Structure formats: structure tokens, C-alpha cells
Amino acid sequence: MNEKPAIKFRSMEPGDGPDIRALYDLVQTAFARESGDEAVIAFVRSHIAEVFASDLADPWGHYSMPGHSYWLAEVNEELVGMAGVERWPGVPGVARLRHVMVDPAWQRNGIASTILGAAETWCAEHGYNALRLATTHLNVVALGIYRGRGYAEVGREPGRVATTFVMEKHLTPQEP
Numbered sequence: 106m107n108e109k110p111a112i113k114f115r116s117m118e119p120g121d122g123p124d125i126r127a128l129y130d131l132v133q134t135a136f137a138r139e140s141g142d143e144a145v146i147a148f149v150r151s152h153i154a155e156v157f158a159s160d161l162a163d164p165w166g167h168y169s170m171p172g173h174s175y176w177l178a179e180v181n182e183e184l185v186g187m188a189g190v191e192r193w194p195g196v197p198g199v200a201r202l203r204h205v206m207v208d209p210a211w212q213r214n215g216i217a218s219t220i221l222g223a224a225e226t227w228c229a230e231h232g233y234n235a236l237r238l239a240t241t242h243l244n245v246v247a248l249g250i251y252r253g254r255g256y257a258e259v260g261r262e263p264g265r266v267a268t269t270f271v272m273e274k275h276l277t278p279q280e281p
């Protein structure tokens with residue numbers, strides 16, 4: 106019987122930016138190609154460029170700010186999963202879940218659920234009363250994971266290629 110290597114979870118460190126961007130690109134590109142739809146592929150390429158020009162231009166600089174955090178999952182020191190949290194702009198007490206990504210070769214190993222649990226706990230310990238996210242109707246697997254963890258749809262934004270679902274989970278703030 107082959108044993109799977111241990112999955113190690115940790116917080117982001119200053120030098121992790123290149124690996125974070127590489128995993129983001131790998132997961133998003135694989136997702137787009139899997140669709141087989143040229144419009145989806147172009148949409149995802151554009152989205153990757155936007156993200157690389159915003160918070161993932163300097164992940165450490167962005168996610169090390171107060172009220173923000175980022176978690177990584179590694180196997181044999183190779184990044185296989187990640188997610189981040191930041192304040193939801195203009196909504197006090199609400200955190201925004203960002204970049205829940207798992208390498209396709211490591212999906213269905215509980216990595217996304219473990220990272221989501223860490224993000225939810227961290228948010229509750231840091232005084233957030235809700236965790237909100239945005240994903241598209243194209244990401245059926247993610248929608249199922251979020252619904253299964255208690256996230257409810259609170260908004261919908263139709264787009265040219267994809268409809269964005271805004272989902273939220275209420276948290277009970279805890280002492281750190």
C-alpha cells in the first residue's frame with residue numbers, strides 16, 4: 106500500500122510570492138483549458154493578469170497587513186494549496202476569502218476544506234463576523250464545497266462570460 110506524503114499547512118512567508126503566483130497560474134489555466142471554451146480561456150487569462158497586477162503583485166506586502174492573512178499547504182516543501190483573507194472593502198466586520206487554490210494533482214485530499222477551516226477560525230479570532238467570497242458559476246466544484254461548509258449566496262453579478270456568485274458564512278467572533 107502506497108502512503109500519501111504528509112500535507113503541511115503554514116502561514117505565508119516573505120519569499121513565497123513566486124510559488125503563490127505559479128500555483129495560481131497553474132490552477133486557473135488548468136481550469137480554463139478543462140472548459141474547452143475559448144471565451145472562458147480568454148476570461149481566465151484576463152483575470153490572472155488582473156490578480157497579478159493587484160494583491161498577488163506582492164503577496165507578502167498585501168497579506169501581511171493587519172486584518173489580512175494567507176495560508177499555504179505543502180507536500181515535500183512543494184506548494185499544493187493556498188488561500189488568503191483580507192478585509193472586504195467598505196463592509197466593517199466582513200473578511201474576503203481570496204484565492205482558494207489546490208493543485209489539480211492534489212485535489213480531493215481535504216486541502217481546500219482544511220485551509221477554509223483555518224481561514225474561518227482565524228477570521229473569528231480576529232473579530233470578523235462573516236467571511237465572504239466571490240466565485241463564478243463555472244466553478245461548480247468550489248460552489249459545492251462552499252455550500253457544504255455553510256456559505257449562502259448573498260449576491261449575483263451577471264458577466265459577459267461568467268456569472269459571479271457572492272457567498273457568505275456568518276462567524277461567531279472568538280478570543281484569539
